[in-house]
Amino acid sequence: MDMPRDDPDATPEEALLAAFAAGDRAAARALTQRLTPRVLAHAYRLLGNRAEAEEVAQEAMLRLWRQAPEWRAGEAKPSTWLYRVTANLCIDRRRRARAGEVPLDAVPEPPDTSPAAIERMQARARAEALQAALGDLPERQREAVVLRHIEGLSNPEIAAIMGTSIEAVEGLTARGRRALAAALGHRKEELGHVDER
Amino acid sequence: MSMSDEDRAALRLESYFEAARAHPPVPSAALMASVLRAAETMQPAPPRVPLAARLRAASGGWPVLAGLAAAAAALGVWIGAALPGANGGATEAAYLVDVAPELAFVLAGDF
Numbered sequence: 001m002d003m004p005r006d007d008p009d010a011t012p013e014e015a016l017l018a019a020f021a022a023g024d025r026a027a028a029r030a031l032t033q034r035l036t037p038r039v040l041a042h043a044y045r046l047l048g049n050r051a052e053a054e055e056v057a058q059e060a061m062l063r064l065w066r067q068a069p070e071w072r073a074g075e076a077k078p079s080t081w082l083y084r085v086t087a088n089l090c091i092d093r094r095r096r097a098r099a100g101e102v103p104l105d106a107v108p109e110p111p112d113t114s115p116a117a118i119e120r121m122q123a124r125a126r127a128e129a130l131q132a133a134l135g136d137l138p139e140r141q142r143e144a145v146v147l148r149h150i151e152g153l154s155n156p157e158i159a160a161i162m163g164t165s166i167e168a169v170e171g172l173t174a175r176g177r178r179a180l181a182a183a184l185g186h187r188k189e190e191l192g193h194v195d196e197r
Numbered sequence: 198m199s200m201s202d203e204d205r206a207a208l209r210l211e212s213y214f215e216a217a218r219a220h221p222p223v224p225s226a227a228l229m230a231s232v233l234r235a236a237e238t239m240q241p242a243p244p245r246v247p248l249a250a251r252l253r254a255a256s257g258g259w260p261v262l263a264g265l266a267a268a269a270a271a272l273g274v275w276i277g278a279a280l281p282g283a284n285g286g287a288t289e290a291a292y293l294v295d296v297a298p299e300l301a302f303v304l305a306g307d308f
Contacts, residue, residue, distance in 0.1 A: 020236070023243030028236040036232050041221045054228050061232045065239040126216035149214040181206045184213060 013078045014071075021068040035079060036061055038151070039086050045146045046090040048135045056089045076160065083151075083161045087143050094139070133183040137176055144169055145176035 011019075013034065019027035039060050044053035063085055064078060071078070134142050140162065147158045148169070155173075159166045200208070 021241055023241055025237070025240070028240055029233060032229060032233045032236055036224050036229060037221065040224045040228065044222045045217070050222060053222065054225065057224070057228060058231055058235075062235050062239075065236050068239075069241055123216040124220055126213045127220040130213040130217050149211075150217050152218075177207075177210060180213070181210050184210065185206065 014073065017064075017068055017071055017078050018073070020065075021071065031064075031078075032061070035064070035082060038079060039082050042083060042086050042146065042151065043090055045131065045134060045150060046087060046139075046142060047093060048131055052093060056086060056093065059089055060086045080157060080161055083147065083153075084163075087161070091139055129184060130180070133180050136183060137179055141172050141176035141179065144172035145180065148173045149177075 011030065013031065016027045016031050016034075020031060036057060040053055040057040043056040043060070044050060047053050047056065060082055064082060067081075075081075076084075134146065137145065143162060144158055147153045147161065148155070153161070155166045155169045158169045162169065
């Protein structure tokens, strides 16, 4: 659908949420456009499954709309709150999938058939390899690594989202990075890495 | 200066993160539409402004309304004072005391 572009620097998301709660239609559009891609990306990186990630994103955004009238100024940023809700929804899904209630087969993305450059294909292959390696990390390590190294959040922000200390976040990301480096190390030639000494 | 194995591994890992950042999943049009539809369905209606508040806003606020009230009161006093035959006799005063006994003290001076 065609939506006017939202400028993330224009209005703080807390102000947009307050405007949404006051009935402002433009705020609903701006929040949808600004937050849905982030929620979807986070869910996809935690689940590794596009269809499941879309369902989680939809549910997380629904909870935000429901929460909006009770939102108190000065509390967590809406995006911080959303990261937490998204992670919890993903954990629930993975647990149910493990219990056999919900099939969580990783459906491979359709191959990119456009004439892309080798570098672009390698970057895509690396993104997919990382996604696969992330899937093998313990849940909290995966969440911390994704928030720190892909979403680019600070350790204090991650600690607030995960309800833990900054030191614990540092430990989780360090262990996660080591595990990823080990998992991806054996694929370095395949993914276009040539070490120069 | 040559890089250590650890530095090389860190650099390599960073290239994976960079690739992931460069290829975020793009929300489908259906997802965006569905999120927006839910937003519009669940969005509280804009608050209804009471008539008194709208009048207040339209007239310029309380100070203006207070000025209007004072002007209306002054007009009433002037009409009361200026109308011919407004000073009734004892019969009219007695009638006024019947319908508004609290005027008895005020009218007492007229007799």
